[in-house]
Amino acid sequence: MRLVDYAMPSDFPDHFPPRANRVHEACGPNAFGFAFALAGHLRGSVLWVREAWQADQINPAGVSPYIDPHSLLIAKGNDQTEVLATAEESLRSGVVALTVIELTKPIGLTAGRRLQLAAEAGQSTGLCIVPEGTGSNAVETRWHCTPVFDPTDSTLQRWELIKNKSGTLTAWDVRWNAEARRIIVVSEARERPVP
Amino acid sequence: MPKRVVSLWFPRLASDRFLRARPIDAPFVLTQRQSNTERLYCLNPLATQQGLQRGMGYSDARAFCSDLQSHPADPVGDQRFLHVLARWAKRYCPWVGLEGANGLVLDITGAAHLFGGEANLLHDIHLRLARAGLLVKSGVADTRGAAWAFAHYGNGDATQAHPLDAIGRLPVAALRLEEKTCVGLQRLGVRFVSDLRALPRATITRRFGSAVLLRLDQAVGTQAESISPLPNPPRYQVRLSLPDPIGLEADVMAGTARLLDQLCGKLKGREMGARVLLLTLRRVDKANQEIELRLACAMRDPLRILPLFERGVGQIDAGFGIDQLHLAATLVEPLPVQQMSHAHGRVDGRLEDLITRIGNRIGLENVQRFLPADSHIPERSYIIAPAAYSDPAGSWVNFRERPIQLFPPEPIMGTGPSPPAFLRWRRMTFRVERATGPERIAPEWWLSDENWRSGVRDYWKVETKQGRRLWLFYTPQNPGWFVQGQFA
Numbered sequence: 001m002r003l004v005d006y007a008m009p010s011d012f013p014d015h016f017p018p019r020a021n022r023v024h025e026a027c028g029p030n031a032f033g034f035a036f037a038l039a040g041h042l043r044g045s046v047l048w049v050r051e052a053w054q055a056d057q058i059n060p061a062g063v064s065p066y067i068d069p070h071s072l073l074i075a076k077g078n079d080q081t082e083v084l085a086t087a088e089e090s091l092r093s094g095v096v097a098l099t100v101i102e103l104t105k106p107i108g109l110t111a112g113r114r115l116q117l118a119a120e121a122g123q124s125t126g127l128c129i130v131p132e133g134t135g136s137n138a139v140e141t142r143w144h145c146t147p148v149f150d151p152t153d154s155t156l157q158r159w160e161l162i163k164n165k166s167g168t169l170t171a172w173d174v175r176w177n178a179e180a181r182r183i184i185v186v187s188e189a190r191e192r193p194v195p
Numbered sequence: 196m197p198k199r200v201v202s203l204w205f206p207r208l209a210s211d212r213f214l215r216a217r218p219i220d221a222p223f224v225l226t227q228r229q230s231n232t233e234r235l236y237c238l239n240p241l242a243t244q245q246g247l248q249r250g251m252g253y254s255d256a257r258a259f260c261s262d263l264q265s266h267p268a269d270p271v272g273d274q275r276f277l278h279v280l281a282r283w284a285k286r287y288c289p290w291v292g293l294e295g296a297n298g299l300v301l302d303i304t305g306a307a308h309l310f311g312g313e314a315n316l317l318h319d320i321h322l323r324l325a326r327a328g329l330l331v332k333s334g335v336a337d338t339r340g341a342a343w344a345f346a347h348y349g350n351g352d353a354t355q356a357h358p359l360d361a362i363g364r365l366p367v368a369a370l371r372l373e374e375k376t377c378v379g380l381q382r383l384g385v386r387f388v389s390d391l392r393a394l395p396r397a398t399i400t401r402r403f404g405s406a407v408l409l410r411l412d413q414a415v416g417t418q419a420e421s422i423s424p425l426p427n428p429p430r431y432q433v434r435l436s437l438p439d440p441i442g443l444e445a446d447v448m449a450g451t452a453r454l455l456d457q458l459c460g461k462l463k464g465r466e467m468g469a470r471v472l473l474l475t476l477r478r479v480d481k482a483n484q485e486i487e488l489r490l491a492c493a494m495r496d497p498l499r500i501l502p503l504f505e506r507g508v509g510q511i512d513a514g515f516g517i518d519q520l521h522l523a524a525t526l527v528e529p530l531p532v533q534q535m536s537h538a539h540g541r542v543d544g545r546l547e548d549l550i551t552r553i554g555n556r557i558g559l560e561n562v563q564r565f566l567p568a569d570s571h572i573p574e575r576s577y578i579i580a581p582a583a584y585s586d587p588a589g590s591w592v593n594f595r596e597r598p599i600q601l602f603p604p605e606p607i608m609g610t611g612p613s614p615p616a617f618l619r620w621r622r623m624t625f626r627v628e629r630a631t632g633p634e635r636i637a638p639e640w641w642l643s644d645e646n647w648r649s650g651v652r653d654y655w656k657v658e659t660k661q662g663r664r665l666w667l668f669y670t671p672q673n674p675g676w677f678v679q680g681q682f683a
Contacts, residue, residue, distance in 0.1 A: 029663055032599055033683030045546065052561065055603055059680065060565040060577045060591065062599035066683075069565045070587035074579070075553055076561045086553050093552070095545045147662040147683070149628050154658055155683065176683065 012172050012185045015141075015161060017041050022140040023091070023115045023126035030145040030157050031129045032058075033176075035100045036066035038127060040181050044097025045071040049087045051104060052076040065178040080104065084111055087126065091115060094122030101128045112138030140165050148173065156186065199313065200422070201301040202342035203284070203320070204332045208297040209237035209273045213266060215328045222260050225268040226253045236268040270296075281425050287316060292422040298346070300339055302422050336362075339422060340414035344369035344388075362414055363389030370410040376403055388414070429465055431524035433457045440479045440516020447476065447508050447517065448501070454522040455497040468493025468530030474504065476511060477519035484511050489559045491550035491583040493528040499544060503551050550582055559583050567591050571636055572647070573679070574601060595634060596656065598666045598680030604646070609676035612669055614655050620678050625659035632656060633669070649673040656682065 017038060018024045026034045039046045046067060048058065060069035073096070077083040080103065087101040101115070107128075116138050119126045128139065135142050142163035150156040153175055160171040173186040205211065209225050222242035226233045233253035245260040257263050274296065281299055284291045287310065290302035303316065310316040317333055324331045334345025341362050348369040349361070362369070365388050368377045380403070385391050391399070391411060399407055412418035433454045441447060451474060462469060470493050474486040486507035494500055550562050564582040567589040568575060609615040614630040632655030638647035650672030658664050666680035 029681075030683060032681075036599060036683065047549075057574075057601045059573065059598055059601045060567075061573070061593055061597040062601075062680070062682070064591045064593055066599075069567075069577075069591055072565060073550070073582055074563045074565075075557060076563070077557050082557050086557055089552055089556070090549060093545065093549045095549045147664055149658055149660050149662055151629070154629075154656075154664065157662075157683070 010172070010185050010187075011170065012174075015164075015167065015170065016159075016183065018125075018141045018143075019166070020125055021120050021123050023112070023119050023128060023138070025128045025130050025135050025139045025142040025163070026145055027130050027132045027135065027142065028145040030147045031143075033147070033157060034143055034145040034159065035098075035127055035129060036063055037176055037183055038125075039072075039098050039100070040066040041183065042097040042125065045073065045095070046098045046100060047073045047075060047090045047096045048100045048102070049075045049077065049083050049090070050102035051080065051083055052078055054102070054104075065176070066181070080107075084115070088114060088118045090122075091118035091124055091126050092122040094124045096124060099124065099126045101126060103128050103130050103134075106130070106134035107136050109136065109138055112136030116140075135163070139163065196305060197337055198302065198304045199307060199335060199337065200339050200342040201287075201303050201317070201320075201333060201335045202294060202339065202346040203299040203301070204294070204334075204343075204346040205277075205280075205297045205329055206332065207237055207239065207330050208277065209268055209270070210239050211329045212273060212276050214239060219264050221262055221264050222247070223264045223266075224253070224256060226265050227268040227270070273297075278425065284320075287320065290422060290424050292424050294343065298343075300342070300422050303335075338414060338416045339420045340371065340410060341416070343371060344414060363387060363392065367391055370407070370414055372407060372410055376407060379403060380407075429461070429467075431458060431461055431467070431469070431527055433461075433522050435520040437518050437520075440518045442513040442516045444508055447511070447513075447520070448504070450520045451504055451508065451522065452497065452501050454520055455500055458522055458524060459495045459497045459500070462495040462524065462527065462530075466529060466531050467524075467527045468495045469500075469524035469526070470528050471524070471526035472500070473523045473525050474507070475521040475523075476513075476517045477521065478514045479516050479518050480514060482514065484513075484517075486511065489551070489554060489583075491547040491554060491559065491562075492544070493530040494544075494547075495530060496544075499548060503548065503555070506552070506555065547583075554583060570639065572639060572644075573597065573636070574646075575639075596682070598664075598682045600681045602679060602681075604668070604677035604679050607667070607676050607678055609669070610674070612653065612671060614657055614667060614669075615676065618657075618659075618665075618667075618676075620665065623661070623663075625657075625661050625663060625665075627657050628660050629658040630655050631658075649675070654679075 063069050063072065075086050077086055083101060087099055090096055090099045115126055141161060144160040144162045146158050148156045148158050155175040156173060158171060158173050161169050174183050175186060177184050210223060213225060222245050223239045224235045224242050225237040227236035235247060235249055235251050235253060235256055238247055238249060247256045247259060277293060281291050281293060284299055284301055288301050288303045288306040292300045294300045307313045307316050310319055313335055317335060320333060321331060332346050334342045334349050336342040336345055344362055344365050348365045367380045367385060367388060370388060396408060409418060413420045435450050435454055470490055472488040476484040488503055488507065554562050560581045562582045563579045564585060564587065566578045566580050566585060568578045570576050607618050607620050609618065614627055616627055618625050618627065633653035635651055635653050637651045649670040652668040652670055654666060654668045656664065657667050664682035665678050668677050668679055
């Protein structure tokens with residue numbers, strides 16, 4: 001029944017993966033899920049930059065349906081300045097397919113623009129995970145990601161495009177197919193969650 | 196010029212080495228395990244006075260001497276210490292070799308006059324070693340064998356007008372013979388070297404083989420014996436002195452490039468790779484500026500290393516100019532030449548360069564990777580290792596779905612072994628729509644873990660109406676509910 005899901009006409013492929021060689025933002029309760037889904041889509045090594053004091057950890061066993069945990073590197077900076085410097089270095093080198101930057105404070109336009117320039121110079125993609133309500137104006141797109149309860153499926157989530165520099169704002173219900181390692185869009189008419 | 200050889204013997208090298216670091220004013224022995232029993236390996240003078248001797252059982256020794264202190268011997272460390280001493284002895288002459296496990300041999304031909312003669316040289320050696328807390332016995336003679344004999348069996352009056360007469364008065368054991376041969380000679384009444392020399396040579400060879408005569412000839416000098424000096428340890432350091440001081444960043448980089456070419460040539464010749472590089476820039480006012488570069492993998496490719504110096508060189512304060520550049524590989528690792536093949540994929544080292552660059556900013560140990568570990572405990576099912584010092588190895592095996600985020604357990608309200616219908620976590624309220632579980636995980640009793648004191652845990656995956664999918668656990672032995680993770 002679900003096989004027809006991705007055959008439905010949808011504008012999702014135009015928006016995901018988001019534009020390459022740019023920096024994007026994700027927020028919301030499931031921003032981590034979005035980051036790993038994007039990493040799984042880009043198929044390459046991932047550098048995850050975060051501050052050292054953060055107590056919650058990425059669980060490699062939970063990450064393995066998305067990417068090979070061996071391709072994930074974690075860099076821990078002492079403060080946000082180090083995090084941004086590290087991220088800029090990584091984006092500029094263009095070695096990793098995706099640089100994930102976990103931000104705890106809002107960044108200014110200068111910092112956001114520097115990241116953007118580094119991503120363009122290094123031909124690699126960046127993703128900032130920001131607290132809800134904050135975000136830089138310099139980013140290309142911003143995604144709000146929430147998990148959604150569904151009686152039949154436990155990977156359903158809602159991705160809303162809440163900022164887009166070159167296009168419209170839309171929302172999709174998607175789920176992750178672990179076997180195919182890809183995101184599948186749930187058709188709007190049939191798979192809405194039951195209220 | 197006749198050859199002159201000094202032989203040094205350290206009778207208590209092992210215990211002296213230990214007591215240098217930790218002086219003990221009591222009978223002290225080093226013990227070594229030999230054929231399933233602890234035996235005395237090296238003794239200090241107080242222990243010898245108590246009647247203990249080398250080779251006796253340790254338990255016997257303790258019975259003889261109740262206040263005996265002991266420590267396990269470390270022959271490898273002793274050997275390393277002897278190499279240190281050999282390096283030190285090069286202050287007297289360039290030709291220093293090892294003599295057995297606790298001796299040195301120095302060829303001081305043409306070097307003694309620098310210290311005011313042989314007697315002064317020996318006095319200097321004894322003085323310095325005594326100050327270092329080492330007992331040493333020395334002998335000086337024209338041959339290595341005779342010097343050894345005087346060091347081991349002479350009693351201080353080694354320098355005599357007729358060395359051949361002097362050696363004649365020493366026992367036959369001074370000829371470095373096997374113990375069995377010595378006993379055999381003594382049974383024949385041959386006690387001293389002069390007795391041995393008086394015998395016809397053919398009969399000695401017939402009875403004891405050629406070794407005895409070889410040793411005798413080496414001692415009196417009719418048979419040559421060489422001293423093989425220790426090789427100099429390779430030094431991975433290069434230096435560039437400039438006639439005029441420089442200050443521009445591009446100039447410093449150009450100088451560094453020249454030094455790197457030389458250094459990498461040295462490294463390549465020995466199949467080594469640098470792990471830590473130290474670039475010292477000496478300014479004209481003699482203030483040194485140092486740049487330490489810690490590499491994520493052993494490297495010796497100048498083209499790859501040079502760009503990594505850019506950030507450090509950019510931060511240098513050149514002052515009135517820099518007139519000397521000094522580059523040293525302070526930590527090197529073996530880096531053998533590797534076969535390149537298409538099967539291994541493209542190994543271009545760009546990721547290692549990135550780790551190096553990031554690591555020099557935030558610390559090389561702060562760039563980490565996950566390695567699988569053999570445990571069912573969620574937080575111990577992986578190891579976080581520095582990426583620069585580990586390789587991705589092992590496979591990730593997942594039997595059940597696991598959350599992507601793990602927190603330190605956060606307590607929530609709830610009673611009973613089944614998940615609560617409503618839960619409050621991080622000031623948010625959730626209605627539980629579906630709970631999957633329980634999955635029981637028992638603590639690893641062989642490891643004491645503070646967090647698992649509360650006993651076994653029943654893990655539940657809880658899907659809430661609000662969307663979040665949480666990983667809860669219940670501790671039946673110590674009732675309570677906790678949130679430990681979040682699914683995607």
